Amino acid sequence: MLEKLELSWIDYFIMIIYFVFVLGIGWFLRKYMKNANAFLEAGRSIPAWVAGLAFISTNLGALEVMGMTGSGMKYGMLTTHFYWIGAIPAMIFLALFMMPFYYGSKARSVPEFLKLRYDEKTRGLNAILFALMTILASGISMYALAILMEKVLGWDFNLSLWISALIVLAYTYLGGLSSAIYNEVLQFFIIVIGLLPLVFLSLKDVGGWGGLKEGLAPISTANGFAADSFATTWRYTGEATSNPMGVEWFGILFGLGFVLSFGYWCTNFLIVQRAFAAESKAAARKVPLIGALPKMFIPFLIIVPGIIALVLMNDPSKGFTLPLDADHKPIYNYTIIMLLKQYLPAGVLGLGITALLASFMSGMAGNVSAFNTVWTYDIYQSYIRKRTSNEEADDRHYLNVGRITTIFGVLLSIGSAYIASKFGNIMDFLQTIFSMINAPLFAVIFLGMFWKRTTGHAAFTGLLAGFLIALLHHGLTVPEGATTLVKGGWLGTLHTYPVEMAQNFWTAIIAFTVATLLTVGLTFATKQQKSEAELHGLVYSLTPRTIVEDAPWYQRPVGLAIIVGVICLILSILFW
Amino acid sequence: MVDIRIPIGLMFSIFGILITIFGFITISDTEMYQKALGINVNIIMGILMLVFGLIMLFFATRKKKA
Known part of the structure; x- marks a missing residue:
């Protein structure tokens, strides 16, 4: 039986303050929600740095934080491929080559871009599959969070499910996409600052990076790998059997680095919607690049603690264990919360738990706001009630549909969370x-x-x-x-x-x-x-290149892309 | 529309003050900080958050040059 984690009054107080701020942002933004454009597209008025951090925060959902820490424990530094080769080239490509067309076409969603470029049936296929996918992802993430809170904190499953969902519903209903985006920025800082003490304490406990590598060596050799295979990224990818991830360099480079990552970062509307909401085409191009800067360092926040957990598990004196599933296998998704339990005292513990809640909320709000836009514009407006000649009445109508869809989307997510539980x-x-x-x-x-x-x-x-x-x-x-x-x-x-x-x-x-x-x-x-x-x-060939920016080189998309690319290359070489 | 640096700055300033005070209240509770390798992480993180919050507020409220 897993021993429950006891929270103190200050931990709950921190969570309550966070909820007040999240709801306050939604409340403050409600007065700006005068039409469907403001509610579903944030009025295309979001500054590049805000949209850039939201771009990353949306991706930092609860399953990402929990899953990647668990993957760090299973595969070591090879997990960072999802953050470097599996993200950065795609984000650079999106910024430099795709955003000008997405944004310049005035499409309100990726399915709508497909309609403009191709035809209605291509849009319909993408819109329906995407709407179903967002509801499923949202529900599964909600279930994962509620079950985690029940098992580790002893919170009632139904209570944590409904409270977290209703808070997301409240702020997205009040402030639409703007509220989701601004809250994602707040949540980004909460996730980073909330998990920071865990990284320092756990790394200090194993004797720093050198101590971590020493601790990993016997584990690697016991599993039939080279002593430093858990601490490297490319060195042992010549053959699938010589690294813990079990994938060879071609699979990583072409499967993850090209197909999967370009498919996710360049065409998944959940992610690119943040760039669609930017205040100008130049800002929209910078959004993925601004997001790429923190993205490259997130492995040190969530993957490195997972690798440390592997060393702790193999050192009985540390007393670190993971709960077991029905087949008596460790539940890797619980790594992050078990580390919080291991190292953080009351106070910063509340901050760490709030970081997990924030990651869940940013992921869910991203799903709900993307579902909202695709449902209203690509399904409802296309197949159920098309635009009429009365533009003003239409706008009011679609704003109401957007609001109702928010409620509908959250309820569907809750429903799919209950299905996931069964x-x-x-x-x-x-x-x-x-x-x-x-x-x-x-x-x-x-x-x-x-x-x-x-x-x-x-x-x-x-x-x-x-x-x-x-x-x-x-x-x-x-x-x-x-x-x-x-x-x-x-x-x-x-x-x-x-x-x-x-x-x-x-x-x-x-x-x-x-x-x-x-x-x-x-x-x-x-x-x-x-x-x-x-x-x-x-x-591309039918669009004149007219972007002339009066900004220093490092603030232009190409300059930023070079900076991002060089940092990614340096990190890859350092951990080769 | 909204300068998000203001709510971020305010929230982290409040967190910083709260956690720093809590850190000082519990400064003699060595058992509590045993799991944090004997370090009073509340005081350290509290001060860091307060500084971060104030920097955010400073940049949000300073006058822009014409």
């Missing part, structure tokens, strides 16, 4: 399935932006085929040791991957390749329905 495996499975759309979606958007010939019929077929091929690949392959069909092989087993991550990388690679080849092939066989005038501002 059928967790099915929900995980559905989330895996829906996330498979990202790789073919990137192929289709990339071709649409950089090849004016690409046709709507080809894009729709490529998107659908890429998604179905990803499903088929998942159904015919399994990771080694899988005990459930959720992990794959539900159609049979043609191939067994050494680890689940390799299966994920190759699913994305195959889906992307099929979508690209099919879209290119069918483009030659179908007729372009759009004129060059219609594609102006949507395709």
